Amino acid sequence: MLFKLIEKNKNIITSPTFKKIIIILFIICLTLGLFEALILSPSDYLQSDAVRIMYVHVPAAWISLSIFSIIAILSLGILIFKNKNFVIIAKSLAPSGFIFNLIALVTGSIWGKPTWGTWWAWDPRITSMLVLFLFYSLYLLSWRIFDKQKAINISSCLALIGVINVPIIKYSVNWWATLHQPSSIKILSGSAIHSSMLTPLFLMTASFALFSVLIFLMKYNTELIKLKNKGLNRL
Amino acid sequence: MYGKKVKLRIIFISSVFITLILSVYIILKLLDDNIVYFKSPTEIKKLSDIDKKKIRVGGMVKKDSINFEKESISFIITDFKNDLAVTFSGSVPNLFQEEKGVVAEGFLKDQNFFVADKILAKHDENYMPPEVSKSLGN
Incomplete structure (x- = not known):
């Protein structure tokens, strides 16, 4: 559905006005989000100001997981229906997902030192997140190393194998005894995060999502230009 | 189709x-x-033999169980079914508190006694400002 929409409105999406709107929305969300996260929101009763790391860590993890899931769904379409537009969309989504995965790992480590007392723990949540990072790296590398058709097939297979890891990351904290805390926000039972801390969390999530869209648009345009310059109608 | x-x-x-x-x-x-990153005191009780390998034990720090001695700290890890006494010499993380989660890494001496060489604090999923925590009676 969404992808058909993208295909139909290709001209609107690649237009500079659309990009400008996204940039403006991103700047608004980021400024409000940072202001809320760093100044307005209260510090935590246990971890005091270290809680502010969460406003970067959690949205980054959410975004990187969602982007990988989208790439996997697109890859399924690529392998089954040989849809050429999906190839460019999936390829253009990967870099921002990769960066947010890296941010989630690094900020988690920075948070872990003052609260847990360690930079790194081989705990199921953290290890599975590292595995996702490796899959992102392999996915991006496969586009660089292999030739056109081979790269499309190999990267799509990688995305499909890697997506098995996504539910493992999500439920690792419920299935096993982990050092990482369980999810605070559950769809059915509400949030274990106080409402004054939710506003910055959602604003930061929105701004990260807009940032991903922005990077996606830039990458998508470059890929289209690359195709045009090669004078190829096929990939 | x-x-x-x-x-x-x-x-x-x-x-x-x-x-x-x-x-x-x-x-x-x-x-x-x-x-699993750590075992609970109940799982430790079920162990038939104690081997020399390094293990991790996790649970809650029992209320009023922390004892600061000259060069070491002793406390009790509980999962509300079974307890395990732990001693440790070294510095503990800031979030190490009574009735909060903890993970201890070290060696089991017998089924009731654990010598830790590393203490990690486990944070739970609750985030709230200090005022809210106070009004909840913590």
Whole structure:
């Protein structure tokens, strides 16, 4: 559905006005989000100001997981229906997902030192997140190393194998005894995060999502230009 | 609706995918004991023999159980069913508190006594400002 929409409105999406709107929305969300996260929101009763790391860590993890899931769904379409537009969309989504995965790992480590007392723990949540990072790296590398058709097939297979890891990351904290805390926000039972801390969390999530869209648009345009310059109608 | 080739691809990819999920599931099931980051005092009680390997034990720090001695700290880890006494010499993280989660890494001397060489504080999923915490009676 969404992808058909993208295909139909290709001209609107690649237009500079659309990009400008996204940039403006991103700047608004980021400024409000940072202001809320760093100044307005209260510090935590246990971890005091270290809680502010969460406003970067959690949205980054959410975004990187969602982007990988989208790439996997697109890859399924690529392998089954040989849809050429999906190839460019999936390829253009990967870099921002990769960066947010890296941010989630690094900020988690920075948070872990003052609260847990360690930079790194081989705990199921953290290890599975590292595995996702490796899959992102392999996915991006496969586009660089292999030739056109081979790269499309190999990267799509990688995305499909890697997506098995996504539910493992999500439920690792419920299935096993982990050092990482369980999810605070559950769809059915509400949030274990106080409402004054939710506003910055959602604003930061929105701004990260807009940032991903922005990077996606830039990458998508470059890929289209690359195709045009090669004078190829096929990939 | 779709061509024969597309149908074949759908069947093939889904069977590969299901096989992969099943094998991952079996691997995770087999490794279950080793994936957990720590064991609870109840699981320690069930151990038939105590080996010399380094293990991690986790649970809550029992209320009023922290004792600061000259060069070491002793406290009790509980999962509200069984207890385990722990001694440790070294510095503890800031979040190490009574009635909060803790993970201790070290060696088991016997089923009731654990010598830790590293203490990690476990944070739970609750985040709130200090005023709210006070009004909840903490």
